[in-house]
Amino acid sequence: MEITINYSDMKFYSEDLEKLIRMVLTEGAKQQKVAEDAEISVLICDADTIHELNRDYRDVDAPTDVLSFALNEGEDNVPEEETELGDIVINLDRAVSQAEEYGHSRDREVAYLSVHGFLHILGYDHYDPEEKKAMRKAEEDILSACGLSRIMTEGKLEAEHAEGRD
Secondary structure, three states, rough: EEEEEEEOOOHHHHHHHHHHHHHHHHHHHOOOOOOOOOEEEEEEEEEHHHHHHHHHHHOOOOOOOOEEEEEEOOOOOOOOOOEEEEEEEEEHHHHHHHHHHHOOOOOHHHHHHHHHHHHOOOOOOOHHHHHHHHHHHHHHHHHHHHOOOOOOOOOOHHHHHHHHOO
């Protein structure tokens, strides 16, 4: 899968972060049996940028941690040769604060948000209990395969903190 990573501001650029995002998305594509010629784009941005996108495209006037824009969302007749999956937008400001809140690294949080956004593009959701269970399992399978499994934090599994996530 071709992965393009862009930045709203080059101050966010990190070669290590790019390697991490490529690793988890490549593993996600492998596990989800995504075509090798598929393409996905990732934008690393700040809270103001994602706030604007959330307001303009989702009518939610607030920042969030990750947004997913599936290219063919809601379309029934997607051409077979279509290779562009969509865009993932990650709020690095929120990733840093959530990493502190959940007691893990910024990199672990960015990896989680990348996978979460990717699975949304593939059609996963978490609005009913069964969908949420399937999505959480897919997230954990991908992250674990990359050596980023959930850790114990103050005697509680990190997953318990994630239950409040969207």
